[in-house]
Each structure stands twice: as C-alpha cells, then as structure tokens.
Amino acid sequence: MNHGPRISFVTRSSTTRFLRHISISPLSKVVAQSKPKPVHKFSYEKSNNVRMNGDDLETPDSATDFGDYIRSSYGLKVSEEEAQKIPAILALHARLNLSPKFKKSTLVRALTSRMKNNDYADNHQMALFGSNMLSYYTTEYLITTYPRLPIGILKAATDAFVGDFSLHDVGKNVWGIEEDWSTNLEKYLSKEPKLFRFGRLRYDRQAKEVEAGITKYSISSETSLSTATAYANSVRAIVAGVFAADGERETKDFIYKHVLSRNVDISSMLEFEEPGKLLARLLKTKSMEAPTIRLISETGRQSSSPTFIVGCFSGDNLLGEGQGTSLKEARIRSCVSALKAFYLYKPLEPRVPSDDSFKPLFVDEGESFY
Amino acid sequence: MSKAMHSIPGSLLRLGARTQRQLSINGAQVTAKRGVVFAKGPRVRGAIRDPEDIFTVKGIKYGLTEENVKPLKTFLQSKLQGKYELPDKLLLQIITHKSFAHGTQPYNARLSYFGKELIQLSAAKYAITRSTNNEYAINNLNFDSLGSYTQSLMKTDRLLKEYAVVNKLDAVFFRRLALPSGREDDSFKPKAIWSTLTASLVGAIASQHGKKAADEFIENELFGDVFKQILPATKPASESA
Structure with a gap:
C-alpha cells in the first residue's frame, strides 16, 4: 500500500538507488482534498x-433587457x-x-x-x-x-x-x-x-x-x-x-x-454560556463599573425550598434581577437578564426607514468583544 | 495518591505564579516579574503584537479624524449636492471592517447586512419593472428574468466590490491585513471584505435618510455604469445562446 509520495534519490558514493518513504499519514491526501464545510443557510x-437554469429561460440578446426574458x-x-x-x-x-x-x-x-x-x-x-x-x-x-x-x-x-x-x-x-x-x-x-x-x-x-x-x-x-x-x-x-x-x-x-x-x-433565542464573564467584559468595553451582585430579598433560607432574589448592579445602576432557589442560580439569572436587557434594547417609538415619518435610526456599533 | 499529587512541584509553581516570586539562583536574589514584550512588523508566533501596530493599517492610524473620513465624505458630497451626507462617526464605522483590531472598534457588519438586503430587493424590483411585452407578465411586471445570471449579478459581492474600488471608497479602509508586514499586493481585494464598504454605505444611507433615498442611490449608482462594466466579461456561453 502506498502511503504517500515517494522520493527517490541517488547517492554519490555508490550507484545503488535508494527509495525513501516519507512517513505521511494515509489520511493526509483525504485531508488535503477535503472541501471547506458548506456554510449553513437559513x-x-x-x-x-x-x-434559474438556462434551459428554461430565453435570454434576450442584451442580457440587461430584463423585460424581454421569456x-x-x-x-x-x-x-x-x-x-x-x-x-x-x-x-x-x-x-x-x-x-x-x-x-x-x-x-x-x-x-x-x-x-x-x-x-x-x-x-x-x-x-x-x-x-x-x-x-x-x-x-x-x-x-x-x-x-x-x-x-x-x-x-x-x-x-x-x-x-x-x-x-x-x-x-x-x-x-x-x-x-x-x-x-x-x-x-x-x-x-x-x-x-x-x-x-x-x-x-x-x-x-x-x-x-x-x-x-x-x-x-x-x-x-x-x-x-x-x-x-x-x-x-x-x-x-x-x-x-x-x-x-x-x-x-x-x-x-x-x-x-x-x-x-x-426572540428573547429565548439568546443563550449565554458564561453570562457573568460576558457581562463583566461588556461593562468593561462600555467603560462602566464592574458588575456586583447584591441580595435584594430572600425567604426560607433554612427550608427545603428557599427563594432568593438578587440584583446585578454596575455601581448604583440596577442592570437586571434574578430569582432562584439558590444564590448561585439567582446570580446567574440576574446576569442573564442584564445581558438580555442590553441585547434586546428597544428604542421608543421605532420608525422603520420605509415609513414616511422616518427618523434616523439608532445604529449599533456591533459587538465589540467576543 | 492525593498526597503524592500535592508534592509535585508543578502545582506549587502554578500557585506562586500569581504573585511576584523571590528566587535564589546561584546565591543571587532574582525577583521574577511578568514582563511583556511587544512585537512589531512581521508576525512572530506566540508574541503579543504592539497595540500601535494593530490600530494602524498601511501607515494610517485608526481614529475619528478629519483625514480618515475625508475620502468618503468628499465622495458623498459629490453625489447630488450632498443629499446623502452622513455623520462622521457613522462614516468611520462604514470604513471599519469587523476583522480590524479584533473587532474591538465599531464595525460595519450589521449595516452591510441591512444594505445587502436592500440591494437585493432593489435589484429584483429594478428587473421586474422594466417595460415588457411578455404575455405572462402581471400588471406589466415581468417576473421571468429573476434568478437569471445577469439579474443575480446585480446583488453579488462582486458588483459591490467593484463599485467600492472604482469610486475609491477604500482609500482609507480599516481591516485586518492578510500580511501584517504591509507587504500586501495592491490588487489583493477580497470581495467578501470590500463589498461591505458599498453595502454598509447603502445601509447607512437607508438608516439616516430613509429607504427612498437609499433606493435612489442604488438605482443611480450601483445599477449604472459599474454594473455594465463588469457585465460583458462574465456573460456565460450557455446564456448567450
């Protein structure tokens, strides 16, 4: 079985020909030939x-005469x-x-x-x-x-x-x-x-x-x-x-x-793997204070079904609230709600560009972090 | 087993790495500090690039300066007595591609997505509203040309790139260089990146002046001379029959 390209060379000292195998994985050919993955399209x-394929379409002599296509x-x-x-x-x-x-x-x-x-x-x-x-x-x-x-x-x-x-x-x-x-x-x-x-x-x-x-x-x-x-x-x-x-x-x-x-x-389409980290980075790029989580209210800490409500703050600004049966759950939920509040920001009385009473849009700068 | 794990020096090293460490090498006291060395010019694997280098493309430094937005500004002023003028901040966003400086600066991805949707609709509307004698036309709108090679060309990245190049919209264009040394070929203009210039310009005009203005701009500018220029060389033999 041939595992890759063979390189032959002649040594000067003798006339014997050496065939030398370069060790290449048998998969290398497959990998080199593989096509890029098709991009997923909605x-x-x-x-x-x-x-439209050409068989079913009669193109006029001047291809830009779109009225004459048949x-x-x-x-x-x-x-x-x-x-x-x-x-x-x-x-x-x-x-x-x-x-x-x-x-x-x-x-x-x-x-x-x-x-x-x-x-x-x-x-x-x-x-x-x-x-x-x-x-x-x-x-x-x-x-x-x-x-x-x-x-x-x-x-x-x-x-x-x-x-x-x-x-x-x-x-x-x-x-x-x-x-x-x-x-x-x-x-x-x-x-x-x-x-x-x-x-x-x-x-x-x-x-x-x-x-x-x-x-x-x-x-x-x-x-x-x-x-x-x-x-x-x-x-x-x-x-x-x-x-x-x-x-x-x-x-x-x-x-x-x-x-x-x-x-x-749309809110359910947003999923965050590490909401706390993401929020911290987001606040940093927006030059805001780092997030702090504060307990707002709780009940039944000693019971089998406690409830905690925490808020996610940047300085004195409440960014989001979260509730859960453990402090950790409530904390994560508060970060998620803060992130969702950011991404799902909605201007007051939005007017689309095709409206008559149109106002210039709010243009976002794009996600400036990964 | 767990005791043995704790005695591995590697784990102690990791603990100590967070703070400054006093070491004694051959009797001399050495304070190990974290030192950062920036690499400039050609890319060095594993080295951290100088931030100055990242924010500079072919000698032009990123920033909201008059010089940076001037080419696009003069271009817009020349069109219909400045009907499509845009704020400077938006102009800078138009000429910044997502690949620039790791996407940390305001970039044009969303604007160009919006612009491409509008160009696509305009291209279809343009094609069906040409005058026709087709008996299958509905209210004199002939849908038969939609999806043909030539009609599809009206919304391709190729046309958008060509428009950007012809009108020199890329005179100042912040994007990641394929070769950071700046030894990039001048003809290296990938259409996926260059098309965002035109598309985001259209998107920005629509977002600031409304759809009608953007439609006008597309029809007069994109579907005019530039479209005809790229046409003949690309007409396939199968379609000319």
Missing part, C-alpha cells in the same frame, strides 16, 4: 438566492374568466381581503409550483421576488426594533418570521390553502370539474405516502419540493402578487398584517 436565504416552458394560462369559476380561489381571495385589482388568475399562478411536464405559468420567480420583499421588511423591522441583536440572532429571528416552516404555517393553518392530494381517478369519480384542481396547491412531492404509515422519501428531482417549501413559496408568490396589484406600500401593510404580526420569542 431557508429564507436559500429562497432569496434561487437561480420562460420557454410556459405554454398555457388559466384565464381570468376560468379562474373566477373556481370556488377555492374565490374563497381565498375573500379570506385574505385582497384588493379587486389582485386578479384571480394571479392567485392560480401563485398556487402552481414549478413542476415537471407542466405548461402552466408557475410561481417559481414570483416566490423569489416575494421572498426578497419579506426578508427585507423583516430585517428592517428587526434592525429598527432591536438595534443590538447579534447578526446570528437577527438571521434566526428573520427565519422564524419568514422561513419555510413559519410561512408553511401561515399558508396552511391561517390562510387555509389546501394541497391537491386526490388522483385524477378520484377526481373523475367525484365528478369534480378539472378546473377545480387549480384552486389547490400543486407541486412535485419530495416525499410520498405510498400507503398508510409508509412514506417514500427517495423522490428528488430538480423540481421536487418539500411540503413546507411548496407552501412557503405559494405564500411568497401571493406577496409578490400583492406588489403587482397594489404596489409596495400595500405589500408592506400586507406583510405586517399577516407575517410580522406573528409572535416570535
């Missing part, structure tokens, strides 16, 4: 960076008259309180994912635009409301608002979009008009339930999507549809109403 980042797979279109005959579409339109300018046929397109052997216009690129809209307005909202969030938490919070799983929840449980599950035979037997399938979410499934209790996951092609992504894409496409119908300001209102109104617990 689902909203992935949907922001979807790329999707070559598009051949069929559900017309406005046809779309108005679909009960599910009418219901969804009314439920979302969409404006009359929002066409029913756009809603049909928003529920059609990119699929194999599909000639109808799909929501693939509308979802890309909707995703850009959603992630910008969420970032803007978070950066204005919590200017000191570390970038990792900022991204996680954005994903909690506009990632695949939360938009799946919006689409399925709040808006009541249904999947197109039934087969053509079932549709025929139930005498359902063929048109009605356009009122449901249609996509190439990544996993299929072969029979009750058995799910087949092996199906993956370029167009196949997980259920969450398919739902999320349809929600994103509807956001893009609102933009097309009513403009950017209404889209912003729509996003605030349906997505940013959801409750995301």
